[in-house]
Amino acid sequence: MTTPSPLHDAPLLDIRDLRTQFGFGPATVNAVQGVDLRIAPGEIVGLVGESGSGKSVLALSIMRLIQKPGRIAGGKILFDGRDVLAMSARDLGRWRGRDIGIIFQQPQGCLNPVRRIGWQVAEPLRQQERLSRKGAWDGAVALLRSVGIPAPEQKALAYPHQLSGGQAQRVMIAIALALRPRLLIADEPTTALDVTIQAQILELLRDSCRHAGTSLLLVTHDLGVVARLADRVAVMYAGRIVEDGPVATMLDHPAHPYARGLLRAAPRLGQSVGERLQDIPGGIPDLSRPTAGCAFAPRCGRRASLALARCREEMPPLDPVAPGHRLRCWAAPDATGDGP
Ligand SMILES: Nc1ncnc2c1ncn2[C@@H]1O[C@H](COP(=O)(O)OP(=O)(O)O)[C@@H](O)[C@H]1O
Ligand code: SF4
Ligand SMILES: [Mg+2]
Structure with a gap:
């Protein structure tokens, strides 16, 4: 188990100026407005930002799962050097099956209610690894054991409604990791779970990814969560990354006023989101304007407080301020002080 060194590894995922829109004409919602983000092999990146900032749209865009009237309007997504936006449907299917996995917030909704969970875990093994029924079933039981499902031989026979929320999310993790993907995207994977279960599931995710050398993009509105897990944190606001850097920098000395606001509002696990985000007055701007x-x-x-006129007139670029640390703000990092 090694901690990756993102500065030196070639990226596994390299997103450049990605733009995703919904709708047409003046009603076009610019949900992702030029995102640049890299993830190194084995790296855990936390993507944070309040609700509506474009995190889920970015996650779905990476997998090319955006449905009409949405579309990827520009940019590039390179996965191990391959151009994801240029992949044929066949290549895309293969790539999704083998190299990349995704876990959503509501595990129960992602499982087939009328199939035993053992078969749902075994399915990718049968399809992609061409295992026999018996081989895939045994593989599924082993995977269920590895994600901490008690008595996995019996639980494999259960249907989704017989699982608790935490168990269902463990099963989703088993399915997502069955083929040892190189990148896992987890979109708010613990938000729907009991507080006491959240930490266990997050630790399971981290340990499973570290063990398999899988990169993880962990989407969350919760800086407290990334503090426990991530190597690096990217903060998203209104469809753009506004700051990213190593987790220690982002938790101890974030430079962007929005990142500082998020940090001040950072929760203990389980507090309500609404309460915390009141600390940053106002809301996300209308993304169609x-x-x-x-x-x-x-x-x-x-x-x-600095009376910066430029802020209203010109979009600040996302520029490096230190090795591995980028900031989108006109106020110099050393002038950002303690306040927002
Ligand atoms: N299917 C859709 N149709 C229209 N707008 C959408 C759709 N999905 C997301 N959006 C818009 O994109 C923006 C970003 O949403 P989302 O990525 O879900 O935010 P987050 O995951 O950060 O809470 C929001 O303004 C949302 O309304
Ligand atoms: S560019 Fe200006 S308005 Fe934007 S975060 Fe920095 S100081 Fe605030
Ligand atoms: Mg979301």
């Missing part, structure tokens, strides 16, 4: 300046300007106490 492009603004010239910084999208955070209307909410930004830093802009107000």
